[in-house]
Amino acid sequence: MTSDLGLRERKKLATRIALSDAAWSLMTEHGIDAVTAEAVAAAADVSPRTFRNYFASREEAILDGILLRANRLVEALRTRPADEPVWDSLAHVLPDMIMSVLGERECDVATLVRVCSENPAMLAQQLAVFGRVERLIAEVIAERTGADIERDLAPHLLAAVPGATMRAVLNFWAGGVTDATLPDLVRTSIAQLRDGLPLGRAAPVA
Structure with a gap:
């Protein structure tokens, strides 16, 4: 049976x-x-x-493959060394996963970005997919850090990083203003976030 x-x-x-x-x-x-x-x-x-x-919709069907492949990202995070800082784990996993999650061909990724920008239903479904993945990542982070997934905010804040990074990188890359690869842009983004984004700091008083 x-x-x-x-x-x-x-x-x-x-x-x-x-x-x-x-x-x-x-x-x-x-x-x-x-x-x-x-x-x-x-x-x-x-x-x-x-x-x-x-x-229930064509948008769900189109993006369901991304959700299934994103589960591999969650499992890859889960298998990283338990004593490894979460930032290091994200830096190790995210760059190599972006193409496998979103599609092997860059032209397909560009099409997805364009369609989501032009179609509110696709954008809503994309956000829903990223939201589901963020919850799974938050659970992994809570396991690694001993946090309470229902009561502590920190795992949810850190879990939002992969989704926000993916969206920012995709929109920046699709704008055609850089020759950098998507994985390299993810590496740069993670490094900047880990360092505290200097651009977000107040300018020194003259």
């Missing part, structure tokens, strides 16, 4: 991934208007009803 349940769950996960991958491909190749329940279902070789059983 346990093995049957495991197989069933694996099949459901495979279908979910196939649907999300199809939705992502349709968006990056043909635009978000091409992402319909019928088109995604056809690309994944399932029925439109199956699509609607898994996802």
Whole structure:
């Protein structure tokens, strides 16, 4: 019975991934208007009803793959040495994860940034995805530091760093004002945040 349940769950996960991958491909190749329940279902070789059983909207389907891959980031943080400062753990994990979480091709990432800026529903779903990931990261940080996830603010503040960093880096990079890679921009961002962002300090009195 346990093995049957495991197989069933694996099949459901495979279908979910196939649907999300199809939705992502349709968006990056043909635009978000091409992402319909019928088109995604056809690309994944399932029925439109199956699509609607898994996802409430096209935006959820498009970004679900990001949420699944972001779970690897959470697990990567969990496996870092217990005595390693959290900032060091973030600096180690985030740069190498940004492309695998958001898509291997930079043009796909640029498309996502553009679509989210033009489509309020996509932006809302993106924020919801980052919010769910932040909660998971806060739980890992609380475990590592001995904080109470329900009563202490610090884990939540620090967990907001990855999401805020990703959003700021993506918008800056997509603006075309830098030749730096996304991972390098993440490394720079983490270093600046860890050092206390000198630009946020008051100017010395003359």
